[in-house]
Amino acid sequence: MTVKELFGAIYKKLVFLFAQDAQIDMDNIPKHIGIIMDGNGRWAKRRGLKRSDGHRAGAKTLEDITDYCGKIGVKYLTVYAFSTENWKRPKEEVDAIMNLILEYLTNMEKFVGGRDCRIRVIGDRTALSQVLQEKILEVEEYTKDRTGPTLNIALNYGGRDEIVRAAKVAAEKLNNGEIKDINEEYFSSLMYTGNDPEVELIIRPSGEKRLSNFLLWQSAYSEFWFSNTCWPDFTEKHMRVAISDYQKRNRRYGGV
Numbered sequence: 230m231t232v233k234e235l236f237g238a239i240y241k242k243l244v245f246l247f248a249q250d251a252q253i254d255m256d257n258i259p260k261h262i263g264i265i266m267d268g269n270g271r272w273a274k275r276r277g278l279k280r281s282d283g284h285r286a287g288a289k290t291l292e293d294i295t296d297y298c299g300k301i302g303v304k305y306l307t308v309y310a311f312s313t314e315n316w317k318r319p320k321e322e323v324d325a326i327m328n329l330i331l332e333y334l335t336n337m338e339k340f341v342g343g344r345d346c347r348i349r350v351i352g353d354r355t356a357l358s359q360v361l362q363e364k365i366l367e368v369e370e371y372t373k374d375r376t377g378p379t380l381n382i383a384l385n386y387g388g389r390d391e392i393v394r395a396a397k398v399a400a401e402k403l404n405n406g407e408i409k410d411i412n413e414e415y416f417s418s419l420m421y422t423g424n425d426p427e428v429e430l431i432i433r434p435s436g437e438k439r440l441s442n443f444l445l446w447q448s449a450y451s452e453f454w455f456s457n458t459c460w461p462d463f464t465e466k467h468m469r470v471a472i473s474d475y476q477k478r479n480r481r482y483g484g485v
């Protein structure tokens with residue numbers, strides 16, 4: 230551990246000690262939570278670190294939050310790791326993110342060790358490097374029969390891209406007579422998250438209040454929770470506050 234990492238770990242402990250906490254109702258845990266893991270770059274900049282250091286710190290947070298979600302019984306966690314728009318960033322940063330993801334998937338046993346977690350990657354993987362695509366297949370195959378929480382990692386994912394792809398599949402099947410009609414249920418089944426339960430809660434740290442092309446179709450009736458804390462400083466306490474807030478909401482789905 231470098232001195233910088235040591236100070237980072239101490240700082241995170243302090244954030245954890247002083248962060249607001251909340252009680253959650255264990256009988257009403259959301260089955261599916263989406264997280265836009267944002268703020269890695271700003272977190273690093275404030276500490277005079279490289280943006281890639283922020284991404285590494287963010288990856289550690291993902292380990293902790295995956296652990297916590299498993300503990301409280303969240304069945305599906307969908308995390309935004311790289312958007313279809315993130316290719317606009319400098320090549321150096323894109324490479325650092327891709328290498329970090331490859332490193333994590335390669336050390337998957339360490340990453341998900343003991344977590345009994347099923348890993349899936351959602352998004353257009355054809356644009357990823359061959360070695361990363363192969364690693365993704367390997368990890369998905371290796372973890373597919375696990376019974377713990379499912380971790381969907383959104384990688385080169387875009388909500389609009391997902392909808393356009395689904396529309397193309399639906400149009401083709403309608404054209405060749407495989408289906409007679411396109412309805413919402415069928416369209417939902419064409420999403421990457423097709424068989425997953427509804428995304429009940431979407432969390433975005435770092436102070437931004439937008440979807441940035443995350444789960445556009447799936448979020449129609451999701452609840453949202455925002456925090457000013459950047460993702461690398463996010464802790465299980467933030468999760469408790471988010472879930473507790475979600476549990477107080479009155480979800481009407483257009484009814485009274």
Ligand code: IPE
Pocket residue numbers: 266267268269270271272310311312315326435
């Ligand atoms: C989120 O953190 C991670 C990715 C988009 C890959 P950012 O890198 O967007 O961090 P900020 O928003 O610049 O602080």
Ligand code: IPE
Pocket residue numbers: 265266267268309310311312315437439441
């Ligand atoms: C969304 O964050 C993508 C991820 C967190 C992976 P961005 O940082 O790319 O979103 P904008 O640019 O602030 O909308």
Ligand code: MG
Pocket residue numbers: 267268269
């Ligand atoms: Mg950002």
